Amino acid sequence: MKNVTIQDIARVAGVSKSTVSRVLNGTVAVNPEKKKSVLDATKRLGFKPSLIARSLASGRSMTIGVLTQMIGSPFYDAISQGVIAGLGDTGYSPLFADGRWQVQKEADALTALVGRRVDGVVLVGGSMTSEQISEVCMGLPTLTVARRFYDQPIHSIAIDNELGGYQATDCLLRLGHQRIAMIRGIEQHEDARDRFAGYQRAMGEAGVAVDPSLVVDGDFSAESGIRAVGELLSRGCEFSAIFAANDLTAFGARLALDRNGLRVPDDVSLVGFDDQMESAFFVPPLTTIRQPAREMGKQASVAMMNLINGSGFESCLLTSELVVRESTRSVKD
Amino acid sequence: MKNVTIQDIARVAGVSKSTVSRVLNGTVAVNPEKKKSVLDATKRLGFKPSLIARSLASGRSMTIGVLTQMIGSPFYDAISQGVIAGLGDTGYSPLFADGRWQVQKEADALTALVGRRVDGVVLVGGSMTSEQISEVCMGLPTLTVARRFYDQPIHSIAIDNELGGYQATDCLLRLGHQRIAMIRGIEQHEDARDRFAGYQRAMGEAGVAVDPSLVVDGDFSAESGIRAVGELLSRGCEFSAIFAANDLTAFGARLALDRNGLRVPDDVSLVGFDDQMESAFFVPPLTTIRQPAREMGKQASVAMMNLINGSGFESCLLTSELVVRESTRSVKD
DNA sequence: CCATATCATGAAACCGGTTTCAGTGCTGAG
DNA sequence: CTCAGCACTGAAACCGGTTTCATGATATGG
Secondary structure, three states: OOOOOHHHHHHHHOOOHHHHHHHHHOOOOOOHHHHHHHHHHHHHHOOOOOHHHHHHHHOOOOEEEEEEOOOOOHHHHHHHHHHHHHHOOOOOEEEEEEOOOOHHHHHHHHHHHHHOOOOEEEEEOOOOOHHHHHHHHOOOOEEEEOOOOOOOOOEEEEEOHHHHHHHHHHHHHHOOOOOEEEEOOOOOOHHHHHHHHHHHHHHHHOOOOOOHHHEEOOOOOHHHHHHHHHHHHHHOOOOOEEEEOOHHHHHHHHHHHHHOOOOOOOOOEEEOOEOOHHHHHOOOOOEEEEOOHHHHHHHHHHHHHHHHOOOOOOOEEEOOEEEOOOOOOOOOO | OOOOOHHHHHHHHOOOHHHHHHHHHOOOOOOHHHHHHHHHHHHHHOOOOOHHHHHHHHOOOOEEEEEEOOOOOHHHHHHHHHHHHHHOOOOOEEEEEEOOOOHHHHHHHHHHHHHOOOOEEEEEOOOOOHHHHHHHHOOOOEEEEOOOOOOOOOEEEEEOHHHHHHHHHHHHHHOOOOOEEEEOOOOOOHHHHHHHHHHHHHHHHOOOOOOHHHEEOOOOOHHHHHHHHHHHHHHOOOOOEEEEOOHHHHHHHHHHHHHOOOOOOOOOEEEOOEOOHHHHHOOOOOEEEEOOHHHHHHHHHHHHHHHHOOOOOOOEEEOOEEEOOOOOOOOOO
8 A cells, every 4th residue: 555665666676776766767877687677667566756755855846836816717727728838848847826816825825836846936917016926936936927027027928918908999999989988907907007008008199088087997807897887878978989908897898788778889899808718709709809828828938947947038028919800890970 | 045944943943853843833842932942043044844845754745636627617717716715724735737638638647646645636527537547546535526437436526417407408498498409518528418318307307309400419619509509500490499518608509599690588598507707797698507616626625634534425416506697588479 | 907987886865854762850649 | 759650852763765975897098
């Protein structure tokens, strides 16, 4: 019932455990004959080296800690998927922990990862400050995905949210819309702010003044989309298009519009942000901004490998892409 | 730059490392004075015990391996969330790995978990055979969630999919529908089969013959929902309701119906399965079968704790719940 | 043919904790 | 007053690997 150890293999194969270790890791050449008997023994006894012991001895755990906030979110999952793919055959494997968007849990989870002596940390989103992060990670290679620290030395892989916001708004402007409402995301959220900035820039460049009564706060949830449309309607202001800070918000907005007898896209055009899986099958299929989430995850892995073997870090800012579907149409008059 | 070890603490506090260990774990009483100086030292030096070393020495890693298939799926995420919640303050923490629905990756990931010497394994879904699982896990407490092995000794926490299928169909029958189409899930999938069985039973009990031309194969994807509706329409058979094997399939079906000028629920009633987050905000909000996913995860944690401390396992089959929204209405005539 | 570099290999140290074991100093019972 | 019993504590063994070091054997070169 006991686990078979390297010592057992050594005994059975008639060699020392050093030799077994050398065979298994291929660090230096060993006599082919002994090598064979070692391999035989491992197979016969079903030997599975203890990664725990190995980590302790070698000082490297060959694991990258990945701290997510809500694995269930399609966007964040795509990133994780990218990280997994990017790690590929590097020999490193990911170790996931989840903060569930609660700072305390996030900090605990990060501490746990560090306690596990991961060789690097990838933070996907999150709300810890860079100081908190640095304190816990102390010298460990660390980088963030989908989150930027403008003033801090923590590396990050992110997309240009400002550009995304610009693309979404620009698309509506080109269709002739002028009264474009925006449902913003969580206010403290860097991404949300950038998307709004893009909206403002596009409007400005098109010479359309931003009407503050067309800007409503939201929190990235579907409920907030419903509330936002209610708010817009109760304000009594006219609008022919809505740019929602993410797809989920757009879903909620769409439902609220429907409840109020407004058709999409006939009465109101709607643009989201994220391009989550369901968006393409929405009724009508949602026009949105696609984030190269998977790609970001992959880049993160690559960057992490570079950090670990000291090749330094090449900053990169990926770009979003407009996906036009059927929730937008040119303004009627 | 080096990590501070228990030895450093011992030196600074002027005690032996045994004592430090005892203070930190509270295993036996130590002199309050020494205790204080140890705690002081740990705080001052920022000592973070190496979980690696601790695991190796104590033989318990205090981790439960959780093997998922697709973290991004809302249903599976809810389960993971439940597991996290259920582990709560037990002292154990979860360690996630992901198989991405590829048997090989699944096996590798499981091996990696076992190599990390987790104290137990929770398999969420998956496609490895029970033999494969047993071989890798050898004696480790193991249980599956959302997957049942009818003939095997592996414990499982699952919902009664047959009942869910029955509930969905029964709801439509009560509304007066008789021509109820079903879009099935992946054929080899236990869950999919059970849901279909529930459909058959409900129809049978209501004295309505199952028309084979109303049953279409699918694969749980939105695309398959679109294809299925196309298939139904091209077969030229009439139907007033559709029961889709999961919500995503229902989304696709809804879009295809819309494209063909069929309104939901006016022309066709639609029922899904899962109650994923977006379903409540769909247009129209989707009637569906809710799986107590979070609850299942929680149960899994509890059951795992029992397995670990030898309290044995109490089998449990959770039940699903019908959530009536606006995609269903009584048949018109 | 001898000195030296190279190779293969086992012994032992080490990674950073936990746990057993063997005291030491006190207290309380006899 | 003596001895068993208990509460603390440090030394040392241990967990299961990796890696350094020393050694004997073999190959290389002058």
